[in-house]
Amino acid sequence: MTVYFIGAGPGDPELITVKGQRLIHSCPVILYAGSLVPEAVLQGHRGEQVVNTAELHLGEIVELLRLAHERGQDVARVHSGDPSLYGAIGEQIRELRRLGIPFEIVPGVTAAAACAALLESELTLPGIAQTVILTRYGTTSPMPEGEQLHDLARHRATLAIHLGVRQLPAIVGELLPHYGADCPVAVIHRASWPDQDWVQGTLSDIEEKVAAKDFRRTALILVGRVLDPGAFAESALYDAAHRHLYRPSSD
Numbered sequence: 668m669t670v671y672f673i674g675a676g677p678g679d680p681e682l683i684t685v686k687g688q689r690l691i692h693s694c695p696v697i698l699y700a701g702s703l704v705p706e707a708v709l710q711g712h713r714g715e716q717v718v719n720t721a722e723l724h725l726g727e728i729v730e731l732l733r734l735a736h737e738r739g740q741d742v743a744r745v746h747s748g749d750p751s752l753y754g755a756i757g758e759q760i761r762e763l764r765r766l767g768i769p770f771e772i773v774p775g776v777t778a779a780a781a782c783a784a785l786l787e788s789e790l791t792l793p794g795i796a797q798t799v800i801l802t803r804y805g806t807t808s809p810m811p812e813g814e815q816l817h818d819l820a821r822h823r824a825t826l827a828i829h830l831g832v833r834q835l836p837a838i839v840g841e842l843l844p845h846y847g848a849d850c851p852v853a854v855i856h857r858a859s860w861p862d863q864d865w866v867q868g869t870l871s872d873i874e875e876k877v878a879a880k881d882f883r884r885t886a887l888i889l890v891g892r893v894l895d896p897g898a899f900a901e902s903a904l905y906d907a908a909h910r911h912l913y914r915p916s917s918d
């Protein structure tokens with residue numbers, strides 16, 4: 668018996684891994700984070716017990732996992748995007764280890780990747796930004812020392828800010844001194860869902876544009892000059908003069 672933590676991807680049921688889908692189809696017990704995982708991802712399952720955990724607390728979820736273990740039944744524990752990011756799997760893993768229940772993690776397509784794809788953007792452009800910071804903004808869990816948005820903003824890396832769309836005015840205020848008013852920003856709502864929508868602007872006008880759309884949740888804020896880079900350098904990887912293991916010479 669194994670608990671499989673499965674990344675469901677950002678919404679589109681075709682953006683789950685082959686392995687994740689195979690496990691959803693074969694596990695007799697399915698627990699899914701229904702606030703962000705669409706039921707379409709579960710299509711084709713043959714689960715005897717299928718539970719939306721959106722309304723359960725940790726103790727209740729762990730009890731379901733423990734009972735499945737007692738019955739010897741594999742569990743598909745389905746989380747949105749990639750389970751390693753803001754998925755609260757750490758606390759579940761701690762409990763599974765304590766109870767001696769085996770588990771495995773199957774990664775997924777994270778929201779930031781889906782949003783970059785939608786915007787047809789590379790988040791790491793040579794000479795513009797070579798670092799992406801995945802972070803969150805919110806009032807529920809405090810950020811650790813040194814990880815306040817204004818601390819991260821000093822790097823001027825590409826930012827993917829989760830859970831923050833309702834705090835957009837505060838976010839803009841923290842970013843402006845570091846990125847400048849003309850820095851491109853995109854706010855993407857439910858990327859890859861049938862009702863996906865997004866706006867692009869700059870730090871000076873994004874609040875107004877998002878207010879007009881009324882995005883309130885499940886939106887990612889991408890910030891950085893990679894979103895509207897103008898001219899940028901070419902990569903070394905595909906430079907005709909650059910030699911490497913797979914292209915040792917041009918002959």
Ligand SMILES: C[S@@+](CC[C@H](N)C(=O)[O-])C[C@H]1O[C@@H](n2cnc3c(N)ncnc32)[C@H](O)[C@@H]1O
Nearest residue numbers: 677747748749753777778829830857858886887
């Ligand atoms: C609890 S976090 C889960 C992140 C998820 N584990 C991942 O890897 O994408 C939820 C936040 O991720 C972002 N998010 C998740 N799915 C999204 C989507 N399809 N489009 C835009 N943002 C999304 C939003 O900021 C949302 O508030």
